[in-house]
Amino acid sequence: MARRRPPTTHGTVIVDKPAGPTSHDIVGILRRRFGERRIGHAGTLDPSATGVLVVGVGHATRLLRFATAGRKHYECEIVFGVATSTLDDDGARVATWTMGISPEDVATAATRFVGTISQLPPMVSAVRVGGRRLHEIARAGETADRSPREVRVNEFDVTPTDDPLVYTATVECSAGTFVRSLGADLGTALGGGAHIRSLRRTRSGSFTAAEAAPPSEAELLGMDELVRDLHQIALTSTEVGAARGGAHLAPSRYDGDGPWALADAHGTLVAVHERAGGRMKATVLAG
Template sequence: MARRRPATTHGTVIVDKPPGPTSHDVVAMLRRRFGERRIGHAGTLDPSATGVLVVGIGNATRLLRFATAGRKSYECEIVFGVATSTLDAAGETIETWNMDLDPSEVARVAKGFVGTISQLPPMVSAVRVGGRRLHEIARSGQTAERESRVIEVFGFEVAATRDPRVYRASVDCSAGTYVRTLGADLGSALGGGAHIRALRRTRSGTFSLSEAESPDDAVLRPPGELVRDLSQLHLSDDETAQARQGAHLAARRYEGRGPWALLDAAGGLVAVHERIDGRLRATVLPSSDSSQ
C-alpha cells in the first residue's frame, strides 16, 4: 500500500514577534504548528526586538522576496552616552561619555540622517562576508572588512523622555537599514556615542501591528497577501490557463514598471510577472496553492 503524502500548507502569516526568540525560532514554532517545513520570513528581527514579522509558508516562500523589499517602520529608545559592542542593550559597554543634550539639537541632527545615506552594516548583522555571516565572525572574536551600503531614511523623529540620556525614536526606512547603526551614528554626530533598546518593528511593507498576532494565534492568510502591494492584473479564464503554464500576457496588458500580480476570476493569485533586464519573467503558483 502506497504511503499517503502529508497535506501541504501554503499561505502567509503576520506574526507579532515576542522578545526572546530569534526569527529562526519563530519559524521553528510555525513549522511545528502547521506541519510544513518550507517556511521563511521577510526581514530578520533580533532576539530582543519585537513586532511585525512577515512569514511565508509552503509555496508562498517563492513570493517572500517581493515582501522583503518593502519599507519598514520602527520604534525604539536611544540611550546616549553609552556605546556597546552590539550597538544595542544586549552588548557589553565599551565606552561612555558625559553628554549634555539639548532636545532641539538632537532633533536637528537626527533630521540630517533623513534621505539617501551610506551605512556600514554592524558586525552583529547577518550580512555575509567571504561566505560567513558577520555575527558568526564576531562571535569568534574576529572582525571583517565591510562595505557601506546605500539606504534611505524617510523619517527619523526623536523625542526627549524624563531621563535626559534617553530619547524615544521612530524610524521609517528602506529595507536593509540597521536602526542600531542609525542610533550609534546619531550619538557620534552629537559628540559622543549611543546604543538602542526596546526595538519594535511597527510596519513591514503595508503589514502593520494591527494585523500581527502571536506565533500561536496568527491566522493563515492566502499566499497572495505577500504581493498585495503590487500592480494587479485580473485575468480571463483563458489567460488564467495560459498563465498557469508560465505563458506571458499580450504586451498591451502590462502597464507601468511592474511587477504585476496576476489574479484569476475569484481573486486568487495565479502568478507574478516582472521585467528583468528587459525580459518578462514569471513566478507561477499552482492552482492548488493559490486557493489556500
C-alpha cells in the same frame, strides 16, 4: 503499503514577534504548527526586537522577496552617553560619555541621517561576508572586512523623555537599514555615543502590527497577501489558462513598471510577472 505524505500547507503568516527568540526560532515554531518544512521570513528581527515578521509557508516562500522590499517602520529608544558592543542594550558597555544635549541639538543632528545615507553593517548583523553571517564571525571572536552600503531613511523623528539622555525615535526606512547603527551614529554626531533599546517593528511594507499575532496564534492567510502591494491584474478565463502555462499577457495588459500579481475571477493568485533584463519573466504559482 506506501506511506501517504501529509497535505502541503501554503500561505502567509503575519507574526508579532516577541522579545527573546530569533527570527529563525519563529520559523521553527511555525514549522511545527503547520507541519511544513518550507517556511521563510521577509526581514530578520534581532532576538531582543519585537514586532511585525512576515512569514511565507510552502509555495508562498517563492514570493517572500516581493514582501521584503517594502519600507519598514520602527520605534525604539536611544540612550545617549553609553556605547555597547552590539549597539543595543544586549551588549556590554564599551565606552561612556558625559553628554549635555538639548532636544534641539538631537533633532537637528537627526536630520543629517534623513535621505540616502551610507551605513557600515554592524558585526552583530545577519549580513553575509564570505558565506558567513557577521554575527557568527563576531561570536567566534573574529572580524571581517565590511563594505558600506546605501540605504534610504525617509523619517527619523526623535522625542525627549523625562530622562535627558533617553529619547524615543520613530524611523521609516528602506529594507536593509540598521536602526541600531542610526542610534549609534546619532550619538557620535552629538559628540559622544549611544545605543538603542526596546526596538519594535510596527510596519513592514503594508503589513502592520494591528494585523500581527503571536506565533502560536497567528492565522494562516492566503499566498496572495505577500503580493498585495504589487500592481494587480484581473485575468480573463482565457488568460488564466495561458498564465498557468507560463505565457505572457498582451503588452497592453501591463500597466506601470511591475511586478504584477495576476489573479483569476475569484481573486486567487495565478502568477507573478516581472521584467528582468529587459525581458518579461513569469513566476508561475499554480499548475
